[in-house]
Amino acid sequence: xxxxxxxxxxxxxxxDHAGFYRRWLSMIDDxxxxxxxxxxxxxxxxxxxxxxxxxxxxHYEDEGDRLEAEGDIKSARSCFLQxxxxxxxxxxxxxxxxxxxxxxxxxxxxxxKSCAHLTPPVQEVIIEHQGYQIKCHLRVPKTAGKHPxxxxxxxxxxxxEDRGWAGDFCIENDxxxxxxxxxxxxxNLLPWEPSSVSAWMAAIDxxxxxxxxxxxxxxxxGISRGGxxxxxxxxxxxxxxxxxxxxxxxHFGYQMTEQELLNYVDARSSRTRYKFGPIDGPVTxxxxxxxxxxxxxxxxxxxxxxxxxxxxxxxxxINGKKDHLAPIGNIYYMLEHGPATGREARxxxxxxxxxxxxxxxxxPDSFKWLKQKLS
Numbered sequence: 001x002x003x004x005x006x007x008x009x010x011x012x013x014x015x016d017h018a019g020f021y022r023r024w025l026s027m028i029d030d031x032x033x034x035x036x037x038x039x040x041x042x043x044x045x046x047x048x049x050x051x052x053x054x055x056x057x058x059h060y061e062d063e064g065d066r067l068e069a070e071g072d073i074k075s076a077r078s079c080f081l082q083x084x085x086x087x088x089x090x091x092x093x094x095x096x097x098x099x100x101x102x103x104x105x106x107x108x109x110x111x112x113k114s115c116a117h118l119t120p121p122v123q124e125v126i127i128e129h130q131g132y133q134i135k136c137h138l139r140v141p142k143t144a145g146k147h148p149x150x151x152x153x154x155x156x157x158x159x160x161e162d163r164g165w166a167g168d169f170c171i172e173n174d175x176x177x178x179x180x181x182x183x184x185x186x187x188n189l190l191p192w193e194p195s196s197v198s199a200w201m202a203a204i205d206x207x208x209x210x211x212x213x214x215x216x217x218x219x220x221x222g223i224s225r226g227g228x229x230x231x232x233x234x235x236x237x238x239x240x241x242x243x244x245x246x247x248x249x250x251h252f253g254y255q256m257t258e259q260e261l262l263n264y265v266d267a268r269s270s271r272t273r274y275k276f277g278p279i280d281g282p283v284t285x286x287x288x289x290x291x292x293x294x295x296x297x298x299x300x301x302x303x304x305x306x307x308x309x310x311x312x313x314x315x316x317x318i319n320g321k322k323d324h325l326a327p328i329g330n331i332y333y334m335l336e337h338g339p340a341t342g343r344e345a346r347x348x349x350x351x352x353x354x355x356x357x358x359x360x361x362x363x364p365d366s367f368k369w370l371k372q373k374l375s
Contacts, residue, residue, distance in 0.1 A: 010271055013041045018322065018352025023092075023158055026359040027085045027165070029078070037086075045279040046099045053090030054103055057083040061110050073117045080114035084161060093157035093284060094185055097277050111161040120171065122164070127180070129202040135187035136160065136203065137179040139167045140212045148217040148374035149176035149207045150367070153200060153233070155225035159186040166221060169367035175374070176213050178203055182225060194299055200233045204240045217374040219243040221366060223354050227317075227326065228252070228300070231334070234315070235307025243373035245366045247318045248354045250326035251301040253308055254333035265290055267324040314342045314373045318362050320351025344369075 012020045015031070015038055028034050037056045042048050064079030087107035095101040115122040123138040137160050141147055152166045160179040170177035180203050184192030190199045200220075208215035220241055222230040227249030234241045256264060268288035276284045302308040317331045331345050346362060348355040355362060 017357035022356040024085050044274045044276050046277055047279055050090050050099050050103050053086050057086035077114050080110050083110035088162055108161055127202055127206050129199050132190050139171055139177045141171055141174050146214040147176050147212055149213040150370055151203050151220045152179040153222035153226040153229045154182045169364055173367050173371040178207055197232050197236050201237050219370045219374050221245045223247040235302055235310045238310040243314045243370055245316045248326035250330055251297050252330040252333050253301045253303045254329035312339050316369050317345040320355040321347055321349045323353045325353045
């Protein structure tokens with residue numbers, strides 16, 4: 001068995017920057033309020049999980065409605081964003097059942113309320129691809145002319161409503177933002193498989209054709225599975241993608257040692273104990289195995305797809321050294337391959353998956369970096 005130094009606690013009855021709530025901590029204003037609900041977690045089955053987090057979110061949504069009616073738009077927006085965050089916890093890992101779908105709708109409603117008075121506005125746009133209509137969120141700076149643009153690429157269990165802050169950072173840096181759910185999640189129903197990179201390419205084409213975008217200055221940003229996706233996209237579409245930021249990501253091409261692989265499989269399998277759907281439904285996270293991990297490598301690794309050598313644009317990679325879901329070797333692998341210049345990395349030695357402990361530092365800096373590279 002591996003040490004606690006390698007695998008963070010995924011137990012949803014406790015709060016830790018490297019544990020289960022890492023996904024939302026940077027978006028929560030009142031940690032005591034969060035703790036008051038975490039202390040009431042009696043299980044993760046949707047029958048008890050969804051009502052708990054709906055209660056947490058409804059308090060903020062009701063307060064946001066009251067403040068908006070009184071004309072305090074700024075405070076109302078903050079409340080709606082808190083409501084969105086708690087509803088997002090409730091819908092984890094997505095709309096996998098009828099009950100989860102209802103709280104996903106709550107999450108989307110609260111997020112829409114938070115955007116109601118934004119300037120520039122959040123626009124809903126549709127990208128048509130292979131018979132699918134993929135709903136995305138677009139924000140365009142108020143300044144005239146053409147701008148650099150960034151495709152915000154979501155991951156496996158966080159969706160475009162959870163990534164509005166990335167659009168805010170784009171606007172602060174005078175860049176267009178297009179936020180898109182990953183294939184197989186949210187409003188992107190294209191099945192998730194290696195060929196689904198075509199959906200991300202379609203999003204880049206959409207940006208390139210937009211009147212406010214400089215088609216020669218488009219980049220991409222992603223976290224977790226989205227961190228892998230930005231590298232995959234860069235490898236498949238190098239003529240259009242000019243700079244990428246990846247917070248975590250797996251499989252870039254790094255092949256783990258035998259012990260690392262066993263530790264990794266153990267870490268992935270440890271999540272099987274938590275079922276987030278119906279109590280009588282299937283497991284949320286399947287048991288992992290060495291064989292499964294090796295097969296996924298053959299399907300997804302950048303050298304296996306023949307695109308590693310195409311990634312020559314500037315890249316910035318970020319992660320915690322103790323990541324149990326995207327081994328830090330992925331970053332070293334990318335630093336050891338490709339051009340001698342243009343590859344940057346920030347590794348936090350005391351952080352876990354995606355280095356969320358240091359989100360307040362690397363998140364805004366990532367978009368400043370993209371602005372510099374895309375300008």
